[in-house]
Amino acid sequence: MRTIFRNAHVCDPSQGIDKRADVVVDEGKVLAITEHSTPYDVGSCEVIDCSGLVLTPGLVDLHVHLREPGYEYKEDVQSGTAAAVAGGFSAVCCMPNTDPPLDEPSVIRGLLKRVEEVGVARVYPVAAITKGLQPEGLSEMAALKEAGAVAVTDDAYPLQSAEVLRRGMEYAAQLGLTVMTHCEDKSLTRDGCMNEGFAATVMGLRGMPSVAEEVQVARNCLMSLYTGCRLHILHVSTAGAVRIIRWAKEKGAPVTAETCPHYFALTDEACMGYNTNAKMNPPLRTQEDCDAIIEGLLDGTIDAIATDHAPHATHEKAQEFALAPFGIVGLETAFAVSYTELVSTGKMSLSQLVDRMSCQPAKVLALPGGTLQPGSPADIALFDLHRGWTVRAGEFRSKSRNTPFEGWELQGKPVLTMVGGRVVYRHGM
Amino acid sequence: MPTEVKVMDAHEMRRALTRIAHEILERNKGAENLVLVGILRRGAPLAHRLSRLIEQIEGTAVPVGELDIALYRDDYRTHAVSDIGATHIPVDITDKKVVLVDEVIYTGRTVRAAITALMDLGRPACVQLAVLIDRGHRELPIRPDYVGKNLPTARQEFVEVKLEELHGEDSVCIRKPDEER
Amino acid sequence: MLTDLISLRETEPTDIRRLLDTAQSFKEVLERPVKKVPTLRGKQVVTLFYEASTRTRVSFENAAKIMSADTTSVAAASSSVQKGESLLDTVRNLRAMRIDCLVMRHPQSGAAHLVAQALDIPVVNAGDGMHEHPTQALLDMLTIRQHKGRLEGLTVAIVGDITHSRVARSNLWGLSKMGAKVRFVAPATLLPRDVHRLPVEVYTDLRKGMEGADVVMALRLQQERMERGLLPSLREYSQRWGVNTKALEVTKPDCIVMHPGPMNRGVEISDDVADSGRSVILEQVTNGVAIRMAVLYHLLGGEAAG
Numbered sequence A: 001m002r003t004i005f006r007n008a009h010v011c012d013p014s015q016g017i018d019k020r021a022d023v024v025v026d027e028g029k030v031l032a033i034t035e036h037s038t039p040y041d042v043g044s045c046e047v048i049d050c051s052g053l054v055l056t057p058g059l060v061d062l063h064v065h066l067r068e069p070g071y072e073y074k075e076d077v078q079s080g081t082a083a084a085v086a087g088g089f090s091a092v093c094c095m096p097n098t099d100p101p102l103d104e105p106s107v108i109r110g111l112l113k114r115v116e117e118v119g120v121a122r123v124y125p126v127a128a129i130t131k132g133l134q135p136e137g138l139s140e141m142a143a144l145k146e147a148g149a150v151a152v153t154d155d156a157y158p159l160q161s162a163e164v165l166r167r168g169m170e171y172a173a174q175l176g177l178t179v180m181t182h183c184e185d186k187s188l189t190r191d192g193c194m195n196e197g198f199a200a201t202v203m204g205l206r207g208m209p210s211v212a213e214e215v216q217v218a219r220n221c222l223m224s225l226y227t228g229c230r231l232h233i234l235h236v237s238t239a240g241a242v243r244i245i246r247w248a249k250e251k252g253a254p255v256t257a258e259t260c261p262h263y264f265a266l267t268d269e270a271c272m273g274y275n276t277n278a279k280m281n282p283p284l285r286t287q288e289d290c291d292a293i294i295e296g297l298l299d300g301t302i303d304a305i306a307t308d309h310a311p312h313a314t315h316e317k318a319q320e321f322a323l324a325p326f327g328i329v330g331l332e333t334a335f336a337v338s339y340t341e342l343v344s345t346g347k348m349s350l351s352q353l354v355d356r357m358s359c360q361p362a363k364v365l366a367l368p369g370g371t372l373q374p375g376s377p378a379d380i381a382l383f384d385l386h387r388g389w390t391v392r393a394g395e396f397r398s399k400s401r402n403t404p405f406e407g408w409e410l411q412g413k414p415v416l417t418m419v420g421g422r423v424v425y426r427h428g429m
Numbered sequence B: 001m002p003t004e005v006k007v008m009d010a011h012e013m014r015r016a017l018t019r020i021a022h023e024i025l026e027r028n029k030g031a032e033n034l035v036l037v038g039i040l041r042r043g044a045p046l047a048h049r050l051s052r053l054i055e056q057i058e059g060t061a062v063p064v065g066e067l068d069i070a071l072y073r074d075d076y077r078t079h080a081v082s083d084i085g086a087t088h089i090p091v092d093i094t095d096k097k098v099v100l101v102d103e104v105i106y107t108g109r110t111v112r113a114a115i116t117a118l119m120d121l122g123r124p125a126c127v128q129l130a131v132l133i134d135r136g137h138r139e140l141p142i143r144p145d146y147v148g149k150n151l152p153t154a155r156q157e158f159v160e161v162k163l164e165e166l167h168g169e170d171s172v173c174i175r176k177p178d179e180e181r
Numbered sequence C: 001m002l003t004d005l006i007s008l009r010e011t012e013p014t015d016i017r018r019l020l021d022t023a024q025s026f027k028e029v030l031e032r033p034v035k036k037v038p039t040l041r042g043k044q045v046v047t048l049f050y051e052a053s054t055r056t057r058v059s060f061e062n063a064a065k066i067m068s069a070d071t072t073s074v075a076a077a078s079s080s081v082q083k084g085e086s087l088l089d090t091v092r093n094l095r096a097m098r099i100d101c102l103v104m105r106h107p108q109s110g111a112a113h114l115v116a117q118a119l120d121i122p123v124v125n126a127g128d129g130m131h132e133h134p135t136q137a138l139l140d141m142l143t144i145r146q147h148k149g150r151l152e153g154l155t156v157a158i159v160g161d162i163t164h165s166r167v168a169r170s171n172l173w174g175l176s177k178m179g180a181k182v183r184f185v186a187p188a189t190l191l192p193r194d195v196h197r198l199p200v201e202v203y204t205d206l207r208k209g210m211e212g213a214d215v216v217m218a219l220r221l222q223q224e225r226m227e228r229g230l231l232p233s234l235r236e237y238s239q240r241w242g243v244n245t246k247a248l249e250v251t252k253p254d255c256i257v258m259h260p261g262p263m264n265r266g267v268e269i270s271d272d273v274a275d276s277g278r279s280v281i282l283e284q285v286t287n288g289v290a291i292r293m294a295v296l297y298h299l300l301g302g303e304a305a306g
């Protein structure tokens, strides 16, 4: 089955393409990007009119919590990947803090089997760096890699011991695995629940200082330099962290970094009124941090925009602020929030945004996708950039509703997503 | 435009109060054991005036108290009272002859509340009621003992008493509601 | 019109003034031999306390009872909290029993806010975590006003553990809205981040912070602060930040001393100061009942009541 996307604005930063063209897909792969697709229009062939739409390589999310196995009431492979493709993502990396955690090959294999059965997007498991995500005791990374893990991480349970991190990085490096770290010095955050700053002071909430993130960003970057292990810094939220990563990259450390839309679209003011849907870890920071994050995205210090999609049930968020769990959903708002905040405002070009949400994330872990080069998998997203829409969590495909963007008027709507040549999402097309 | 009719001026008010002072003394055979208690806010200045008048006639000072009934109103639920005064009665009212003083008696509910409030403060020998204006429309079996002026009114009309101490002038007006447009 | 009392930060100055004036009027009732008025007859007031505080709970219950309301007290130990029921489920169940007003104390900041949003009856915050304790600040303000005749233009030094104090926060908002100048005096480790952006003068030096003050308010210092490594020792704290006779030398001569209780004598306040003529600590307690009467009166009165 052949598909022709006709008359699209094709934006593929991996090839420097940003022009009107047709895209021909055949046998699950990109066949051609051409100005004249008529010669390809033979036999059974679906032609999709893309006038006025932007066609990009499918978005790639380095940081998603699919919650399966163990927390299927929050999200599962089916709902999580449905949410992903509704957001223009054709591939997601899923984090290991499940129950049981992704720390054993059998769990990874079980998850990938589920993806095969019910998933609509590509899913790349990220395994736990330690057994049971415990403070120490390295996981069987070689076996995990063999089972399908694309990286290892301490997300949600940041390693406090520098020694454990060091050995984990040395061990991962020999296997060619990237270590993804959640940077947080727990002795500084303790039982904090939001950014330490004016809003927390007014609300009487215990704070998580930005320095708690920064000291670990610095430590981990130094460890990457020392061990030579590829390091990916998850969800960068502070200006200081951006500066440290910039320095590490200058020093030649094999470091990449991601941020999330909320870290440049929102500040800790969003928590006022004890809004638990603005509670995540790391916490929302200040305007100064938002500005530095955008600067980091522009100069390449921050390679990728990920979502840290972290679904939680409504009753879990309807609690006292300090007791509610950290995390927000993001898959279905990430593109529009980023487009509205970065491109509509003129801070960034469309192709830069596509680069940060598709090409670069694929590159960070050397994943397939992130490009429309002929021969590459036909992972494609179509966006209507002219369409304004209002965020209504009730309409999400995700099982959870915990978004801080409820009611926001956004620009840019994913209208079609294709994974491996198969259309997995259509909206008004 | 609402229409306003003056029904009592300062001179008439003074005469009415003087008459009430005489009636109080006559009924109680002098000023002995009397306490005047004005209901806040407009009853309080009237009670003070009656006390002065009684002193002029009888040569004896009568203690005056002020009573706030906000805590006793039965219409508290629908009329949130924001202007609340403090009850202050300088003597123990137990076994005293208490004369409650208010400017207007209407449904009788205010007086009902005032009597309840008084009972919480002691056990008077008797309670009498003096009002400047009786405008009718009683909803409770309450009758004033001393009345400055009986004033037939319609329910939708509003009787406004102004006092020198509070408003800079002594007068009573009836205000009729707006004509239909 | 007041519908809940959650924080003084979010309370209009006119409402604060009205509550103070009303409480002042109600004080007379407390002096009567029979302390009972019928105002809230037939109303069900529930005090839900997730933290032990005999003083505040009794104060609210006395206020309610003086006004003839029926009170039920639910203590955390005897409630379904232990069974892992969520706060919202607990209060929705209470509401289903047709209660008219909920007074709550909770260790988590924002708990009262959460409950007020979920219930259609008046909710009174009797202290939520480190956030606010509005009736405490109101009774403090009433006490100050009784002594000084005004709040405007006064300098009030609040001394102690500012970071963890809901009393400090409520007093800051209430007093500054009424035109008083507020100072926070504390060791640096007990001052919250960005405290300078609040309408307050901040001092780490007790003597400087107390200079010329009309009112000094000492806050309770919890033993836990030492365990968490925020202070070296009680001894050093009481020497540097304890309110004692010597420290009071630099205040206005007629400066009054307050404490929200319960006091750690010899730590944040010395014995001689606590028992001196300057101490108005017991008046605060009396005023607490009057303030809580005023709060219940305004919240349960008028058409706003559910």
Ligand SMILES: [Zn+2]
Pocket (backbone or CB within 6 Å): A155, A156, A182, A234, A235, A281, A282
């Ligand atoms: Zn994380």
